[in-house]
Amino acid sequence: MQISKVKKLFPLVTVDVALFTVVDGGLRVLIVRRENDPAPDKWALPGGILKPDVDKCLDDTAMRVLSSKVAVDVRHLEQVTTVSGAERDPRGWSISTAYYALLAGELVPAVAGASVKAIDWCDPTDLQDRLAFDHEFLLNAALTRLRAKVRQGALPLHLLSQKFTLTDLQRACEAVLGTRLDKGAFRRLIKDEPSLCLLPGEYLRGPQRPAQLFQAATGFQF
Amino acid sequence: MQISKVKKLFPLVTVDVALFTVVDGGLRVLIVRRENDPAPDKWALPGGILKPDVDKCLDDTAMRVLSSKVAVDVRHLEQVTTVSGAERDPRGWSISTAYYALLAGELVPAVAGASVKAIDWCDPTDLQDRLAFDHEFLLNAALTRLRAKVRQGALPLHLLSQKFTLTDLQRACEAVLGTRLDKGAFRRLIKDEPSLCLLPGEYLRGPQRPAQLFQAATGFQF
DNA sequence: TCAATAGTGTCTCTTAGACAATATTGA
DNA sequence: TCAATATTGTCTAAGAGACACTATTGA
Numbered sequence: 001m002q003i004s005k006v007k008k009l010f011p012l013v014t015v016d017v018a019l020f021t022v023v024d025g026g027l028r029v030l031i032v033r034r035e036n037d038p039a040p041d042k043w044a045l046p047g048g049i050l051k052p053d054v055d056k057c058l059d060d061t062a063m064r065v066l067s068s069k070v071a072v073d074v075r076h077l078e079q080v081t082t083v084s085g086a087e088r089d090p091r092g093w094s095i096s097t098a099y100y101a102l103l104a105g106e107l108v109p110a111v112a113g114a115s116v117k118a119i120d121w122c123d124p125t126d127l128q129d130r131l132a133f134d135h136e137f138l139l140n141a142a143l144t145r146l147r148a149k150v151r152q153g154a155l156p157l158h159l160l161s162q163k164f165t166l167t168d169l170q171r172a173c174e175a176v177l178g179t180r181l182d183k184g185a186f187r188r189l190i191k192d193e194p195s196l197c198l199l200p201g202e203y204l205r206g207p208q209r210p211a212q213l214f215q216a217a218t219g220f221q222f
Numbered sequence: 223m224q225i226s227k228v229k230k231l232f233p234l235v236t237v238d239v240a241l242f243t244v245v246d247g248g249l250r251v252l253i254v255r256r257e258n259d260p261a262p263d264k265w266a267l268p269g270g271i272l273k274p275d276v277d278k279c280l281d282d283t284a285m286r287v288l289s290s291k292v293a294v295d296v297r298h299l300e301q302v303t304t305v306s307g308a309e310r311d312p313r314g315w316s317i318s319t320a321y322y323a324l325l326a327g328e329l330v331p332a333v334a335g336a337s338v339k340a341i342d343w344c345d346p347t348d349l350q351d352r353l354a355f356d357h358e359f360l361l362n363a364a365l366t367r368l369r370a371k372v373r374q375g376a377l378p379l380h381l382l383s384q385k386f387t388l389t390d391l392q393r394a395c396e397a398v399l400g401t402r403l404d405k406g407a408f409r410r411l412i413k414d415e416p417s418l419c420l421l422p423g424e425y426l427r428g429p430q431r432p433a434q435l436f437q438a439a440t441g442f443q444f
Numbered sequence: 445t446c447a448a449t450a451g452t453g454t455c456t457c458t459t460a461g462a463c464a465a466t467a468t469t470g471a
Numbered sequence: 472t473c474a475a476t477a478t479t480g481t482c483t484a485a486g487a488g489a490c491a492c493t494a495t496t497g498a
Contacts, residue, residue: 009275010232011235011272013232013235052233052308053231056308057307058306058317079303081301082301083279084279084281084319086278093274095235095280095317097304097306165477182460182461184461184464184478185461187478188459188460205469206469206470206476207469207474208469208470208474208475208477209467209476209478210468210476211476387450388450388451404490406452406453406489407487407488409451409452410486410487411487427496428448428449428496428497429448429449429497430447430448430495430496431448431450431495431496432450432495432496433451434450445498447496447497448496449494449495450494450495450496451492451495452491452492452493452494453490453492454489454490454491454492455489455490456487456489457486457487458485458486458488459484460484460485461484461485462484464479465478465479465480465481466477466480467476468476468477468478469474469476469477470474470475471472471474
């Protein structure tokens with residue numbers, strides 16, 4: 001059986017990941033500059049090819065892709081959608097499952113690893129056709145999904161450092177949603193949230209009233 | 223290149239579809255009794271293998287699967303999730319993208335076609351381990367997605383015949399959600415819904431006050 | 445007239461949004 | 472004391488839920 005024949009019978013199976021973090025109060029997504037074919041020198045979401053002999057499932061593929069780009073551990077990974085077709089990748093009939101992942105804001109030491117010329121943390125709402133393939137569509141799908149979840153009341157604690165104030169949390173939600181939130185209303189909403197764990201006696205101090213510190217409750221799931 | 227080698231490098235790519243309809247005011251999903259390996263004689267969601275030479279994308283695969291089971295045209299198809307792994311299908315490393323589809327209530331002339339011994343329209347909330355593979359998981363994911371959409375205010379007009387009354391629509395929403403809705407509140411919600419098109423002078427008559435008929439507005443998208 | 449369902453109105457309670465007031469620190 | 476931010480409180484308008492009322496037909 002020839003390779004060309006195989007390529008007609010089996011699609012290329014890949015994974016692409018939108019890794020979000022918060023920098024200076026703004027949401028950012030990791031993009032990489034491709035070294036190899038196809039689309040060399042073009043920007044894209046970090047992605048990789050499924051290795052059935054290595055990956056237990058596609059989630060593993062996504063984790064493997066991320067760990068080759070980012071030194072620190074990613075705290076949340078969630079599947080968004082699957083795109084497919086003969087035209088979307090010049091290598092032939094392909095399938096790509098898109099994920100999004102969340103990274104704590106301070107830790108952005110991403111590295112340009114193998115087959116990547118450069119990286120950038122860019123504003124996901126302002127990409128101006130920088131992305132190759134259908135990655136702009138995938139990124140928009142990921143952002144829409146993330147926003148829907150936060151709008152429904154999910155708390156993006158994975159975007160924060162381990163200990164955080166309620167203002168930190170509000171800023172993270174605002175960064176995700178792209179809108180300002182009212183302080184009073186926000187605090188009413190999260191007042192009885194079981195996923196928030198108040199740290200008694202621990203405060204963030206500064207030239208103002210100290211702010212109560214919180215951490216995610218054990219077993220917290222975004 | 224041997225087939226066994228190919229199977230280790232390329233996953234099996236399939237599609238499974240949860241086709242919903244409403245019968246006697248209750249939500250139903252189509253399940254089929256498998257004829258062939260794997261899992262012969264077991265019930266499952268209708269599914270099929272991707273044919274890259276035939277299908278333009280996975281949505282096409284899903285449509286092809288449905289058209290082999292159901293004689294009439296399916297009015298809505300939406301992707302739910304993608305599952306993957308070496309264990310979920312005995313044939314080896316596999317990927318399956320799950321969809322749900324909606325069918326107008328009266329039209330349930332599904333046929334037991336090729337490689338299917340029998341069909342059944344069963345209550346999706348009461349399946350008692352009838353389904354093979356991980357199809358119960360896929361069905362639950364599909365139902366959850368459908369319910370979320372209706373709860374957010376989407377109107378499942380695709381479950382209704384072309385002309386319908388507001389009571390018909392309320393019954394369909396109730397069937398999807400599995401709860402009773404208040405008539406007054408429901409009508410308040412849909413009062414200014416642009417996807418509903420009142421048919422002037424057209425009424426459903428019976429031994430009671432006639433009911434105004436509606437149809438989906440042109441360009442309606444669920 | 446009656447049964448049956450269509451369609452509308454009303455009341456209350458909750459909540460979101462806007463905004464104000466108070467609290468507590470470092471400088 | 473003052474600037475700055477944390478935290479809490481208040482007012483209002485809009486909406487959800489429950490329930491009742493009126494409308495219109497066939498039998």
